[in-house]
Amino acid sequence: MIYTLLQSSAAHPDLATGRVPLGLLTPAEQAVFEGLKSDKRRRDWLLGRWTGKRLVQALAEGYFCIGHGVPLDAVEILPAEDGAPTASLLTNHESRITLSISHSHEHAFCGLAVGVPLGVDLERVEARSEGFVRDYFVGEEIALVEAVPRESREGVVTAIWSAKESALKAIRLGLSVDTFAVKCLPQGSGADWSPVLIEWDLSKLQRAAPALTGWWRVWKEFVLTVAITKSSQEFPPIPISSGEMGIYGSL
Incomplete structure (x- = not known):
């Protein structure tokens, strides 16, 4: 859960x-x-x-x-x-x-x-430069950014970056390692909890890592992401109490 x-x-x-x-x-x-x-x-x-x-x-x-x-x-x-x-x-x-x-x-x-293992991240949606994307994103992530409408790019870039942080927190390394070691591809619009495909490049990580599943959503001006092992419950977090700042849980 x-x-x-x-x-x-x-x-x-x-x-x-x-x-x-x-x-x-x-x-x-x-x-x-x-x-x-x-x-x-x-x-x-x-x-x-x-x-x-x-x-x-x-x-x-x-x-x-x-x-x-x-x-x-x-x-x-x-x-x-x-x-x-x-x-x-x-x-x-x-x-x-x-x-x-x-x-x-x-x-x-x-x-x-x-x-x-579990990692979460919260990021405010902000403009990030093309240089930022080139420096920290792998090829498939860059292709995803370039494929979405320009008005959606800031949100997608923020979601990819946030998902990387969540994944690296889940394996307790954080940003101490190369962000190229993990590929994160958000799916859907993020209007509600949507999947994130997460894949490791173990040649860059230089250690074993568990398979993770990810989730992301937009809340006001923020992006929220979650990364957890695939062997655990894979349903996205869903509301279990009312209020926009309520508790959410996977049931």
Whole structure:
């Protein structure tokens, strides 16, 4: 199953100012927060933790059968050695939570799965140069960009780039590797969750990688992407609660 949550800094009055909401952080998380240098980094980090913890909190009762009212500071999100966020419940339950977090322009998008690799990304649709496309996209991706109407190109370029980020997050490498190592071909218009074909070039990756399936959609001025192993549930995330910033899950 895939679960995602999208929220803005308007979700809590403290988030936009970089103040820690009461009852949000564990002592270990507070120490990480205090080590962040810039105001923007602090705001983004807090919004990501707020969103990720709300997502874990919302699912804890149903999946882990923990009961009502899991406090946010009973969910701990800390970086692993490779920098990827790792979520755990401060209980005796073995959660095996895989969490991925992305930020863009006062919004955070988080994805959660149990026991399988997962990556998510959030990007605002913006103009990117032809040089950007040539430098970071493989031939089939460039051909896809050139084939769509000009008014759609910014969205398609953003979707390809975002899907690459999601795929590389899913294997916990991020942009530390050549973006030519993964080919991402968004299908459909993105008006609702639509597939992304993902294929690795292992000669450039220089390591084994799981087969991934991807999904993308447009939300307001943003593109959202998800990448998860093909062996897991392949249905796209679908709404399981109302509201444009609601929780989404693969059922």
